Amino acid sequence: MTRLAKAPPPHLALLAVAAVVAGIAGCAGERPRPLVALNGQLAGEESSREPALAGRWLALISTREGRDRVQLVDVERNAQLPLPGLNRPDAQVLNLSVDAAGERLALVRQLDGRTELVLYQRSQGSLRLLPINPAGVPRRVQLRADGRQLAVEVSRAGLWQIDLLDLP
């Protein structure tokens, strides 16, 4: 006499399937929602790189017709802001950062064969060189949200170090 295996109740089977699906989804990770309009606008560039978000501002380097330029975008209005006096054809920007007010941008750029750290103030359209002491070659930079401190990755004697600069 054979004994028939008892099938699990249908609600338990459904629960098991749901648990497996949830497990697989968890392994794959959470899916963040893309900002479609902004991403579509950025996709119009040949390429874009070195993103820096702070507050509602996104600073980045984009390439159009073979030329690099720094862009500042208001993410909430999906609008680009003018940066008078910042982009120049003979300079190559390597890395950048923006403060939460969208007022200060710190940049590492190459100009005349030198790699330099500069601070740009948008309301004034002014650019000033920030000295690195002791001397070193900067590569990456990050501004604190209030724009009053700067962390810089600097190469000295074959070693990468981090400098903190207080800004007035």
Add this chain to the structure above:
Amino acid sequence: MAARSASLPGLTALLLALLLSGCGLGLGRRAPGVGLGGGNRLDPALSGDGRLLASVLEREGQGRVILQQQPGGGLRPLRLRRRQPHSSPSLSWNGRYLAVLVQEGPQRRAVIEDRLRGRVVRLQLPPGSQPERLSLSSDGSRLAVQLLRNGRRRVEVFDLSGLLERDLPPARAVLGGGAGQP
């Protein structure tokens, strides 16, 4: 002699101007070390309030993200220890969230450590693309990612508001409204 005395005030003014302009150019200092042994320190990231500094400590070719208090340099614990090399750390306002790139087999993966809840959120980015750089907005509501897809670099921005609570600066005091006030 007369010419020499006339040039002195000019020279003094020039030196004073140089001194003052030097004062306005920022005061630098080295980030605190992390004990004996040294190694390269890469990818600095300050929290919005400036109290934490994340960076990648590179030793023997492996990069590991570390978190230090500012000032002082005391190390803060992180759940993210394995899946090295780590790169491109980014902190929210109070340092509750640390976004970083980790290695999972042949893939780079963007993850966010929630230091308050003690959990790590793994992000699923568009298929066929490799994340190269990250930047987390200070309130933790958005993440900008530099992606490499078909040999082309492209920045994309993602909304995290459905995944993370905001990490906002401490509330500011509300003025007025005290006893006897309207």
